[in-house]
Amino acid sequence: MIFVTGATGNIGRALLDELRTHRDRHRDRHREGRRTDTVKALTRDPARAALPDGVVPVAGDLAEPESWKSALHGARSLFLPSLLGPDDRIVEAALEAGVEHIVLVSSITVQSHPHLGPAQENLAVERLVKASGADWTVLRPTQFASNSLMWAESIRAHEPVHAPYADIPLPTVHPADIAAVARVALTEPGHRGRTYALTGPEPVTARQQVGAIAAALGRDVPFVEVDRRDAYERMAAVFGADAADAVLDVTGGDPNDELLAVRDTVTRITGAPGRTFRQWAAENAALFR
Ligand SMILES: NC(=O)c1ccc[n+]([C@@H]2O[C@H](COP(=O)([O-])OP(=O)(O)OC[C@H]3O[C@@H](n4cnc5c(N)ncnc54)[C@H](OP(=O)(O)O)[C@@H]3O)[C@@H](O)[C@H]2O)c1
Incomplete structure (x- = not known):
């Protein structure tokens, strides 16, 4: 059994789809009925989660592992995005349940900005998982394409997007690509004890991201570059x-x-x-309409 936390998130949803596609392919290839892993998905609200067919919902709050740890029994692998809950207690519950392999989502900042607080928190979780005695795979993605959803309210209201560092090209990653790597790590051999830095296929600036969203919407979206002080006020609010x-x-x-x-x-x-940012924008245009 594979136990997926963060199952309704940007990565988690795509991971459940990846696991279903993998299961269907596997089933077609092995018609004699070799078994694939059951997939369980943790969510606080199964009724709203709209999980894919075949996924077993587990109602629970990541913040309270004791309330759902019994559902972990029999799990071979755990998918765990870091810092969404008390990672030490979650890993402890996984070990008690006999989990062999933890696929952890950490962050590129562990290697790009190790002096920053969030990077240190991610590094601490990586160390916890690596010292747990379970096998591990660590994914270190860069910033997600889906972070541009922070502009959705302004764009839906036909207001300009305000952002700093308009022309810094960052290799933003599509969450489905993180999910695709996680799926491989969870179901295929050769990925235990590995740390993977994950990026998109090309650099894209904030200005270009807004341009890609505008193209997907078929209309102009005004962009205003702001200075760090102004951006800080906006960021601090979020x-x-x-x-x-x-x-x-x-x-x-x-x-x-x-x-x-x-x-x-x-x-x-x-x-x-x-997958490019343009692809992410085309797939998610409805969220900006
Ligand atoms: N965004 C970035 O640029 C970036 C960059 C590097 C690394 N990361 C890492 O990526 C991960 C976030 O992934 P994501 O974007 O896929 O997540 P997300 O879209 O923010 O979704 C969060 C998920 O966690 C679940 N969750 C949150 N609190 C919970 C709780 N108390 N109990 C149960 N479930 C809870 C939610 O499930 P329910 O609401 O269904 O319960 C939801 O599925 C984090 O580990 C973050 O550090 C992000």
């Missing part, structure tokens, strides 16, 4: 004051080679080309 400076550093304020590098990890592991 992420809190402590995290706002770190978010600004890693979204363009303090770029470095580790943050800017385009990597081919997604293609090497999945065999498919990495």
Whole structure:
């Protein structure tokens, strides 16, 4: 059994789809009925989660592992995005349940900005998982294409997007590519004990992202570059004051080679080309209408 946390999130939803496609392909190839893993998905609200057919919902709050840990029994693998809950207690519950392999979503900032608080928190979770005694695979994605949803309200209201660092090119990753790598790590051999930095296939600036959303909508979306002080006010409202400076550093304020590098990890592991921001915008245009 594979136990998926963060199952209704940007990565989790795509991972459930990936696992279903994998199961269907596997079933077609092995008509004699070799079994694939059951997939269980944790969500606080199964009624709203709209999970794919065949996925077993587990109602529970990541914040309270004791309330759902019995559902982990029999799980071979755990998919765990870091810092959504008390990772130490979640890993402890997984070990008690006999989980062999943890696929952890950490962050590229562990290697690009190790001095920042959020990077240190992710590193601490990586260390916890690596020291747990279970096998592990660590994914370190860069910023997600879906972060542009923070502009959705302005775009839906036909107001300009305000963003800093308009022309810093970052290799934004499509969450479905993180999910595709996670699926391979969860179901195929050769990925235990590995740490993978994950990016999109090309750099894209904030201005270009807004341009791609505008193209997907078929209309202009005005863009206004703001300075760091103005951006800080906006970021602090979303992420809190402590995290706002770190978010600004890693979204363009303090770029470095580790943050800017385009990597081919997604293609090497999945065999498919990495998805572009344009593709993400086309798939998600309805969220900006
Ligand atoms: N965004 C970025 O640029 C970026 C970059 C690097 C790494 N990351 C990492 O990526 C991960 C976030 O992934 P994502 O974008 O796929 O997630 P997301 O879209 O933010 O979704 C969060 C998920 O976690 C679940 N969740 C949250 N709190 C919960 C709770 N108390 N109990 C149960 N479930 C809870 C939600 O499920 P329900 O609502 O259904 O319960 C939801 O499925 C984090 O580990 C983050 O550190 C993000």
